[in-house]
Amino acid sequence: MPGILTKDISHFFVAGINYRKSDSGTRGLFAVNQEQYAAILELARSRGLDELLLLSTCNRTEIYGFAQNPAQLIDLVCSQTNGEASLFREKAYVLAGEKAINHLYSVSAGLDSQILGDYEVVSQVRQAARFARDRGFLGSFTERVISSVLQVSKVIKNQTSLSAGTVSVAFAAVQLLEQVPEIQSRNILLVGTGKTGRNACKNMMDRLGIRRITLVNRTDEKAREFASQFQLGIAPFSDLENQVREADIILVATNSQTPTIKLGWLRQGGSKIILDLSIPHNVEEGARSLPHIKLIDLDELSRIQDETLSMRQAEVPKATALIEENMREFLYWYQMRKHAVVLQAVKQKLQEIHASEISLPKAENISRMEDFHEISSRIIQKTINLLASKVRKEHPRSEQYLELIGELFETSPKT
Numbered sequence: 001m002p003g004i005l006t007k008d009i010s011h012f013f014v015a016g017i018n019y020r021k022s023d024s025g026t027r028g029l030f031a032v033n034q035e036q037y038a039a040i041l042e043l044a045r046s047r048g049l050d051e052l053l054l055l056s057t058c059n060r061t062e063i064y065g066f067a068q069n070p071a072q073l074i075d076l077v078c079s080q081t082n083g084e085a086s087l088f089r090e091k092a093y094v095l096a097g098e099k100a101i102n103h104l105y106s107v108s109a110g111l112d113s114q115i116l117g118d119y120e121v122v123s124q125v126r127q128a129a130r131f132a133r134d135r136g137f138l139g140s141f142t143e144r145v146i147s148s149v150l151q152v153s154k155v156i157k158n159q160t161s162l163s164a165g166t167v168s169v170a171f172a173a174v175q176l177l178e179q180v181p182e183i184q185s186r187n188i189l190l191v192g193t194g195k196t197g198r199n200a201c202k203n204m205m206d207r208l209g210i211r212r213i214t215l216v217n218r219t220d221e222k223a224r225e226f227a228s229q230f231q232l233g234i235a236p237f238s239d240l241e242n243q244v245r246e247a248d249i250i251l252v253a254t255n256s257q258t259p260t261i262k263l264g265w266l267r268q269g270g271s272k273i274i275l276d277l278s279i280p281h282n283v284e285e286g287a288r289s290l291p292h293i294k295l296i297d298l299d300e301l302s303r304i305q306d307e308t309l310s311m312r313q314a315e316v317p318k319a320t321a322l323i324e325e326n327m328r329e330f331l332y333w334y335q336m337r338k339h340a341v342v343l344q345a346v347k348q349k350l351q352e353i354h355a356s357e358i359s360l361p362k363a364e365n366i367s368r369m370e371d372f373h374e375i376s377s378r379i380i381q382k383t384i385n386l387l388a389s390k391v392r393k394e395h396p397r398s399e400q401y402l403e404l405i406g407e408l409f410e411t412s413p414k415t
Contacts, residue, residue, distance in 0.1 A: 007051065007141060009334060013070040014100040015077075016055075016062030017091045019114045024058075024298045026091060028280025029083030032056035033257065034131065036080040041135050044076055051139040052076075053146070055107070055128045057121060058169065058279045058298055059114045064104060064142075070094045082257075098331065101145055105323045108149045109156050110163060114302040115172075117312040119163040120195075122153045140337075145330060152326040159322070162315040165308030170199035172301040173251060173275050174207050180249070180273065183208055189247035191240065191260060193217045193226050196277050197253035205230060214247070216240050218254075241265050253277040259284040266293055275301065 017030060032040070037054055044052060044065075049072065052065025061081075063073045074092065078085035095103050103112070108125045110117040129146045132138050138146065157163050177183055190201055193215055204210045214233040217223035227234045235243050244250060244265045250272060254260050263284040266272065271292045276283045281297060288295045 007066045007139070009101075009141075010097045011066050011068070012064070012100055012141070013067055013073055013094060013096050014062055014064045014103055015070045015073045015092055015094045016060055017088060017093075018060035018062070018112070019299070019302070021093075022091045024279060025281060026083070026087070027059075027061065030056075030061040030077060030081045030088060031257070031280050032061055032077070032081060033255065037128075037131060038135070039080050040076050041132065041137055043079060044137070047072065047076075049076075050137060051142050052137055053128055053132045053142060055125060057124050059112075059118075059121075060107070062107070064100065065137075066139075066141075070096070098327075101330070102323070102327060104145065105149055105152060105327060108153045109319055109323060110153075111316065111319060111323075114298075115168060116309055117163040117315075118168065119153075119157060120168070122150065122157075125153075126150060141334070144333060148326055148330045152322055155326075156319045156322055160315040160318045162312050162319045164315075165311065168199065169277055169298060169301050170196055171203050173200050173277065174203040176275070176296065176301065177204065177249065177273075178208060183249075184210055184212065186212070186248040187246055188213045188249045189216065189243050189251070190214070191216050191250065191252045191282075192254035192278070193223050194253060194255065197251065198226060200251055200253060200275075200277065201226075201230075201232075214243060216243055245269050248272060250274045251277060252282045254282050256280075256282055261287070263287055266290055277301070 017027060019027070032054060033056075037056070040054060040063075041052075044050070049065060049067055052063060052067075052073070054077070055062045055064070061077065063077050065073055067073050074085060074088055078088050104125075106112045108122055110119055110121055113121055125146070129138060129142075133143075180186065188204070188210060190197055190213055193201075201213060201215075204213065211230075211232065214235055215223040215227050216235050216237055216239075218237050220234070220236055223234045226232070240260070241262070244261060245268070248270070250261065252261055252274065255278065257280060260278075260282040261274070261276075261284060263286045266274075266287050267290065269292075272294070274283055274287065274293060274295045276295065276297045279298065283295060287293050
């Protein structure tokens with residue numbers, strides 16, 4: 001497939017799905033890990049696309065980049081994920097040009113997050129950009145827009161209260177567990193000690209005073225290191241089935257592409273509360289229908305409100321104003337960059353005329369002032385002829401061209 005002819009801003013697209021139209025199960029079908037991200041970039045290169053960025057989080061999967069049309073970007077994502085392209089298109093939003101750029105600003109600032117003001121998305125954008133940059137997929141345009149986006153996100157963080165207070169999926173999970181009777185005496189199992197799992201664990205310890213927590217992670221060393229800091233229990237991943245059977249409360253925060261908690265492990269035993277903080281879902285389908293299992297996923301956790309959210313909502317106009325200000329600066333840079341390209345082309349054309357006129361006199365070693373005047377006159381005349389030829393060819397717009405030339409040289413055509 002041929003590459004695009006231009007990287008005009010009108011050919012910059014975002015195509016994505018997020019929590020607004022897609023539940024966590026659907027989003028999980030299109031979740032992208034690093035291996036899939038790398039494969040998408042390689043496929044893009046083979047199709048003539050060389051400047052794009054892919055963002056995959058709990059809330060969204062989005063692909064940004066230059067293309068002939070957004071269908072090219074959608075096909076790239078769906079070529080490496082588990083969902084059908086038809087489903088993605090059904091749930092997707094597609095934005096182009098300035099609207100696509102504004103969307104990236106809003107996402108990075110936490111304005112488009114399921115939990116308003118979620119600042120973790122900034123690091124996710126930074127990591128996605130670094131991944132693309134390391135593989136040669138950030139050009140001057142995307143480098144500049146990412147730099148501006150990260151900068152304004154930092155300004156919003158420092159100058160507004162949009163991200164103030166404690167509101168996150170991990171914190172929402174702890175708010176829910178506060179309602180569980182005798183929570184301190186329950187056997188709690190945390191599966192996955194990545195960032196979300198660690199945050200949930202710390203929140204349980206700090207807010208609920210819980211220490212009866214057993215950690216399980218695919219990499220035992222990672223679990224052991226975290227457990228040693230807080231004197232928590234650990235169990236090997238190979239013993240996960242037994243740990244699940246014995247637990248009263250299970251928090252699942254893994255990034256596995258297939259369910260970590262199997263349905264068969266849950267059929268027998270006592271009542272359990274399971275909080276699945278993962279995208280894709282890491283508790284096998286069907287667990288929700290078991291009468292003794294209370295399964296809560298990300299979408300349900302995100303609906304838990306806190307008074308912090310109302311405070312954050314009041315900060316939205318300030319954040320929006322900062323985005324608009326920084327976006328204007330970015331668009332000014334873009335326009336000046338376009339002008340620079342045109343001026344460089346003009347300079348190159350004039351240099352070609354200059355080189356062609358001085359080549360013969362150079363060979364004859366002419367040094368008389370009259371000769372230099374003659375050469376200069378020919379260069380000037382060729383430049384005028386070039387302008388006149390263009391004006392004649394563009395006859396319907398010749399008046400506009402003449403007016404522009406007059407303004408450029410601070411004169412005007414005589415009538």
